[in-house]
Amino acid sequence: MLEATALACERGGLRLFSDLDLALEGGSLLRVRGPNGSGKTSLLRILAGLTRPAAGSVRWRGRALDEEYGREMLFIGHAAAVSDDLTVLENLEFTVDLFQMTTNQHRNREALELFGLERVAQVPARYLSQGQRRRAALARLALSRAVPLWLLDEPFAALDSDAVERVSELAAAHLAAGGMLVLTSHQEFSIAAPATQLIELEG
Amino acid sequence: MAIDWFRFGSPQAFFPVAGKMVPWFAFLAVAFALPGLYLGFFVAPTDATQGESYRIIFIHVPAAWMSMFLYLVMAGWAGLGLVLNTRLSGMMASAIAPTGAMFTFVALWSGALWGKPTWGTWWVWDARLTSELILLFLYLGFIALKAAFADPQRADRAGAILALLGAVNVPIIYFSVQWWNTLHQGASVSLTRAPSMAATMLAAMLLMALAAWMYSIAVALARVRSIILERERDMAWVRMSAGT
Amino acid sequence: MAGFALLVRRDLRLALRRRGDIVNVLVFFVIVASLFALGVGPEPNQLRAMAAGVVWVAALLAAMLSLPRLFAADLADGTLEQLLVSPQPVLVVVAAKIAAHWLLTGLPLALVAPLIGLQYHLPANALGLLLVSLLIGTPVLSLLGAAGAALVLGARGAGVLLGLLLLPLYVPVLVFGAGAVTAALAGIDPGAHLSLLGAFLAVSSLVGPWAACAALRVALD
Numbered sequence: 248m249l250e251a252t253a254l255a256c257e258r259g260g261l262r263l264f265s266d267l268d269l270a271l272e273g274g275s276l277l278r279v280r281g282p283n284g285s286g287k288t289s290l291l292r293i294l295a296g297l298t299r300p301a302a303g304s305v306r307w308r309g310r311a312l313d314e315e316y317g318r319e320m321l322f323i324g325h326a327a328a329v330s331d332d333l334t335v336l337e338n339l340e341f342t343v344d345l346f347q348m349t350t351n352q353h354r355n356r357e358a359l360e361l362f363g364l365e366r367v368a369q370v371p372a373r374y375l376s377q378g379q380r381r382r383a384a385l386a387r388l389a390l391s392r393a394v395p396l397w398l399l400d401e402p403f404a405a406l407d408s409d410a411v412e413r414v415s416e417l418a419a420a421h422l423a424a425g426g427m428l429v430l431t432s433h434q435e436f437s438i439a440a441p442a443t444q445l446i447e448l449e450g
Numbered sequence: 451m452a453i454d455w456f457r458f459g460s461p462q463a464f465f466p467v468a469g470k471m472v473p474w475f476a477f478l479a480v481a482f483a484l485p486g487l488y489l490g491f492f493v494a495p496t497d498a499t500q501g502e503s504y505r506i507i508f509i510h511v512p513a514a515w516m517s518m519f520l521y522l523v524m525a526g527w528a529g530l531g532l533v534l535n536t537r538l539s540g541m542m543a544s545a546i547a548p549t550g551a552m553f554t555f556v557a558l559w560s561g562a563l564w565g566k567p568t569w570g571t572w573w574v575w576d577a578r579l580t581s582e583l584i585l586l587f588l589y590l591g592f593i594a595l596k597a598a599f600a601d602p603q604r605a606d607r608a609g610a611i612l613a614l615l616g617a618v619n620v621p622i623i624y625f626s627v628q629w630w631n632t633l634h635q636g637a638s639v640s641l642t643r644a645p646s647m648a649a650t651m652l653a654a655m656l657l658m659a660l661a662a663w664m665y666s667i668a669v670a671l672a673r674v675r676s677i678i679l680e681r682e683r684d685m686a687w688v689r690m691s692a693g694t
Numbered sequence: 695m696a697g698f699a700l701l702v703r704r705d706l707r708l709a710l711r712r713r714g715d716i717v718n719v720l721v722f723f724v725i726v727a728s729l730f731a732l733g734v735g736p737e738p739n740q741l742r743a744m745a746a747g748v749v750w751v752a753a754l755l756a757a758m759l760s761l762p763r764l765f766a767a768d769l770a771d772g773t774l775e776q777l778l779v780s781p782q783p784v785l786v787v788v789a790a791k792i793a794a795h796w797l798l799t800g801l802p803l804a805l806v807a808p809l810i811g812l813q814y815h816l817p818a819n820a821l822g823l824l825l826v827s828l829l830i831g832t833p834v835l836s837l838l839g840a841a842g843a844a845l846v847l848g849a850r851g852a853g854v855l856l857g858l859l860l861l862p863l864y865v866p867v868l869v870f871g872a873g874a875v876t877a878a879l880a881g882i883d884p885g886a887h888l889s890l891l892g893a894f895l896a897v898s899s900l901v902g903p904w905a906a907c908a909a910l911r912v913a914l915d
Contacts, residue, residue, distance in 0.1 A: 259601050260684065295779050298915050317781035326772025332711040333704075344700050345780045371711075384772075532908070587862040594858050598849035607912040608845050612859060615841060615905045619863050622894060626866035629890070633873060 248272060249294070249396060249427060254303035256289045263289055264448055265302065273395070273425040276418075276440035278432065281448030287431040288325070290448070291400045294429060295322040307396075318347060321391050322398040327384035331373035335364055335383050338372055342387050350390045358389035361413055377405045385410070388417045397421060399430040411436065461538050461678040462687050468671040475668035479661050486657030494651045503567045510560040512659040513553045514578065516666060517585060518620070520550035524592075525617035528610035538674075540606025541681065543613060544596060545674035549666050551589035557582045577631035581624050588616045602681055697782040701790030702797075709798050715763065716798050723756040723803055727810045738815045745814035746824060746875035750868050752810075753803050753828065754861065757835040760799045761860070762853050764791060764843040769913065778914055788844075788906045792836045800832030816875075823878050830891045831871040837895075837902030838863050844909035866894045 248271060255265035263286030271277055279287045292298040294305055296312040307316050329338045339359065343350050350358075359368050362382040367375065375383060385402060397418070403411050415438050418428055422440045490508035497504040524546040531539025561579045562572045573579070595612055599605035682688050709716060730748045731741060768774040777787045807828050808821045816824065842860040846852040874887035 257603075260603075260681070297775065297778060314781050314783055317779055320779065322775070322779045324772060324775055326770075326775065328772035328776045330708065330767075330771055330773060332708050337707075341700075341704055342776070345697070345776065345782065347781060584862050584865055587858070591855075591859040591862060594855055595845060595849065598846070598851060598855055604848075604912060604915070607915075608849075608909060611841070611905050611908050611912065612845055615838075615863065615901060618897070618901050619866075622897065623862070623865050626869040626890075626894075630869045630873060633877065 249305070249307055249429075250309075251294065251305045252303055254290070254293060254305070255301040256286050256293060256298070257301040258286070258289060262301070267303070267446070269444070269446065271396075271427050271429070271444070272442070273427060274422055274441035275427055275444060276422055276438060276442070277427075277429040277444045277446065279429065279446045279448065280431070285448035287448060288400055290446075291322070291398050291429065291431060292324070295320065295398050297322075319394060320396045320398065321346070321387070321394045322400075323384055323387075323402065324400045325404075327380045329372045329375070329380055329383050332371060334369050334371055335359065335375070336368040338383060339386055343390065346387075346394075348387075348390055349393065354390060358386045361389050362386045362410060378407060378410070381405050382410055385414055388414065388421075392421065392424065392426075395426055397426065397428045397430075399428070401431055401433070403432055403434050403436060460536075461541065461682055462685070464538055465675060465678050468675050472668050472671050472675075475664045475671065479664035479668055482657050482661035482664060486654050486661055489650055490654035490658065494654055495648055500568060503564060506560050506564045508654050508658050510557055510564060511655060512662040513560060514557040514582060515659060516662045517550055517554040517557050517582065520546055520553060520666060521585065521588065521613075521620060522617060524550060525613040528606075528613040531606060532610040532614070537603075537606075537681075538678075540602070540610065541674050541677045542670070543606070543609060544677055545670045546666075547589060547593050547596070548673070549669050551586060551593065553662070553666075554582055554586040554589055558586065575631070577628045580631070581627045584623055584627065585620070588620070592616065697780075697786050698790045698793075701777075701782070701787060702794045705791065705794035706797065709794070715760070716802065719756050719760045719799055720802055720806055722759055723752050723806065724810065726752040726755055728813065731813065741814045742816060742879065743876075745811055745816050745820075746827075746872040746879075747868075748814065749807050749810050749824060749828075750831075750872040753807070753832065754835065754864050754868065756803060757799060757832070757839055758857050758860065760795070761839045761843045762846070762856055764795055764840060765847055765910070765913075766843075766852070769847055774910070775914060778910065784907045784910060785903060788840060788903045788910065792833075792840045792903065792906075795840065796833050796836040800828075800836055804828035804832055817879075820875050820878050823875050823884055827871040827874045827888065827891060830888060830895055831867045834867045834895050834898045834902075835864065837898040839902075841902050841905035841909060844906045844913060847909070847913040867891065870894060 249269075250271075251267065251269045254267040256263045263284075267290070269277065279290055281287050289298055293300045296305070296316060305312055307319065328342070329335075333341065336355065336359065339355055342348075343355065356365070356368070359365050362385060364379065364382055364386060367379065372380065372383065381404065388397070391397070402414050406414070411434075415436060418430075419439045422428055422438070428438075428440070486508065491505055494505070496502055524543050527539045527542040527546065530536065531543065558579065561576075561582065565574055565579075566572055592609055592612055596605045596609045599608060679688060727748055730744070730752075734740060734744070765774060768777065778784060780787075804825055808825050811821045811824050839860060842856050842863075845859065846855050849855055870887050870891040874884040874891065877887055878884045
């Protein structure tokens with residue numbers, strides 16, 4: 248479903264990787280590993296369609312990436328995409344509307360509860376701790392069963408063990424249901440997956 | 451016969467070609483400028499109304515032509531780089547900008563020098579001079595934007611978008627300034643509306659315009675060579691040719 | 695269309711939570727315009743002659759003050775990234791940003807401008823014309839401004855740079871906008887000025903959003 252051929256990436260005149268191929272089918276977990284600055288985030292951003300690769304191309308369902316891809320893919324980067332002046336609930340609702348996800352108020356509440364955010368749901372995001380902010384960003388995972396491809400950049404950073412477990416459970420359920428997951432992580436983690444792939448980037 | 455133009459789109463291939471061309475264009479610039487200046491300043495007849503001071507048009511007009519034309523050339527290169535994603539295009543745009551700004555400045559400066567004896571003041575809000583002033587601002591904006599990014603690729607692409615935006619706007623700005631000028635009844639004597647041109651004057655003007663062309667090409671090529679070296683200093687071919 | 699409305703609503707809601715930002719721009723506008731009178735002197739005829747120019751220059755500067763925030767906050771917290779990977783076309787995102795910016799700065803500036811015109815002894819017909827010229831012209835400030843704001847994202851000294859890039863591009867707005875009022879004062883029909891201003895608005899609405907989209911992609915590359 249997701250295919251990339253002969254990808255190359257250049258940052259600031261440095262070639263980070265080249266001739267990278269990958270192919271992902273339903274139920275596959277792809278882990279991208281490598282030291283700092285090896286291009287893990289760049290690879291994820293290329294797959295999300297944000298960064299233009301120096302060479303090569305990414306295809307989804309056999310077609311070049313287009314706006315339709317935005318409905319079938321979920322990307323969570325380093326920044327939590329949580330606006331300081333909106334409450335936690337408003338932030339989630341905006342994401343839901345932006346990505347045209349099917350959900351309801353009850354399920355939104357449940358998603359926040361799952362990540363232990365029910366008490367701060369009405370609090371402006373500026374008062375959240377770093378970890379809470381990450382949780383607020385990840386809460387949408389609980390509503391994204393129907394999104395086939397998840398791209399998660401360091402999803403476990405700044406999370407406590409409880410939240411790590413929540414994310415791992417959601418990811419495992421997603422994979423078991425035939426979804427796809429690409430993630431980068433420094434930490435070790437355990438996510439049950441029907442198929443696992445690994446890309447090692449060298450520094 | 452098909453020439454592979456894209457081969458010259460790579461900085462590595464272009465570097466030696468540019469190096470060979472620089473002296474030729476520099477030579478041509480001098481070869482056109484010397485007779486042009488001689489004709490303009492010694493042979494062309496003295497003007498009945500403006501006296502000798504009109505002779506500055508042999509500097510002013512070619513500089514003004516060049517300043518406008520170079521902005522379009524720069525935007526053209528920038529657009530090419532944006533569409534084809536060639537590295538050299540952005541470097542060419544960067545190399546042309548200072549020369550364009552220089553000619554704009556020369557056009558303004560020579561305009562002021564001409565204005566003093568003619569209008570009795572260094573600056574008049576004449577349509578041509580005002581447009582040149584705004585063009586100078588556009589060049590400075592482009593150079594400043596490019597300088598504000600550490601990543602040259604980012605700088606090239608942002609600069610390209612700005613140059614294209616500017617190129618679309620330049621005719622509108624010119625028109626608006628012209629319009630503004632007629633509404634407010636500007637100077638009645640215009641620098642460019644020179645009296646009927648004698649053949650020697652026309653020849654001098656054309657020679658000087660050609661000299662400005664050749665000079666621009668020579669300088670842009672020389673500058674693009676140093677930009678190539680600076681940007682690609684870590685590439686193997688630069689190290690090899692530098693002997694390190 | 696739903697996406698456009700969603701994004702405009704979000705920006706309006708955010709602005710409502712930071713009301714100070716909008717008010718500050720308006721206060722700045724009024725202060726700058728008033729300072730001109732202090733610098734030039736209170737002679738009514740002289741003030742009347744320069745009124746339109748002063749109001750328009752002050753409006754350009756006020757817009758300049760509001761533009762750096764247009765995309766910067768969304769870039770910093772990662773929202774911009776999400777907007778670009780979302781199913782919404784980037785053009786819709788940019789158009790919504792421009793619309794919200796105009797509602798929050800251009801429109802209030804236009805509505806306040808007649809008050810400054812009064813300070814400058816403008817007659818009633820010129821006051822109306824000032825309002826009309828600002829209503830047609832301020833969208834240009836947002837349209838081209840969005841392109842500028844997107845271009846300077848992540849640049850060193852973005853605020854000053856923005857002025858350097860945008861103010862020369864705003865020249866036609868200034869000429870046609872202020873010219874309309876000045877022409878009316880001189881007893882000339884301002885219709886031509888307003889038509890030209892409208893034409894420039896049309897051109898800006900084509901090139902501004904295009905450039906902003908391209909610049910956003912570059913900024914997030």
